[in-house]
Amino acid sequence: MSSSSQQSMVNQGLFQEKEMAPAVSQMGFFTFPQNLTSPYPPPFAFHQSLKPFDIALPDLTETFFSPKHASDFGGPQLLSLHRSTSDFWAWGNECLGSKKIGVEDHLGVSAMKMKRIKARRKVREPRFCFKTMSDVDVLDDGYKWRKYGQKVVKNTQHPRSYYRCTQDNCRVKKRVERLAEDPRMVITTYEGRHAHSPSHDLHDSHHPHSNLNNFF
DNA sequence: CGTTTTTGACCTGCGC
């Protein structure tokens, strides 16, 4: 994907807050490497007060947002983002779950985990998750979700909520929970890709083929 | 009254 087409997507009004576009284009979508055929999806881009800042790319599958800047901004903060694809089931990079995420998990998948991944590798929708600092659990990502379950995860005091996209024939799911170590953090995990545009983005209807909407 | 949320039951995968 060329930078010009990416820029054009930004110009198509995907970012609801004007000041968002430069910040996101500077880091988020457009610095993602590995010849990704898609930019990162809009959940954080859509959120009104999300303000990503400088990045580091330890390996090319994760992007981190320096928490040292968190206090500079009010509202939710995007702190980290993980990604997996259907070809590579990044179980070892899973953001959620009761297990602690160690350094090893950030740097890669250990041999043990690779074994598990191989064993559990099945048809699986691409997933990614990200952390935000937010008072609200469910960020407005432009899609309409229906809650279908809630579960208390072991060793955490906050329940995990399960949502499905309400659009017909759309099997995209997301899970939302608060970080046990820091309840100010909300972890959102998306699974699957939308086969449609965000439902409440009616003012964008003159841009019916904005692919960015479908990338997660 | 249609839609969404709640919540206990049920299902499934994994480790032992």
Place this chain on the structure above:
DNA sequence: GCGCAGGTCAAAAACG
């Protein structure tokens, strides 16, 4: 095989 934990279902309740 058993128990545990995470994920999903579905009936009832709540909501607009």
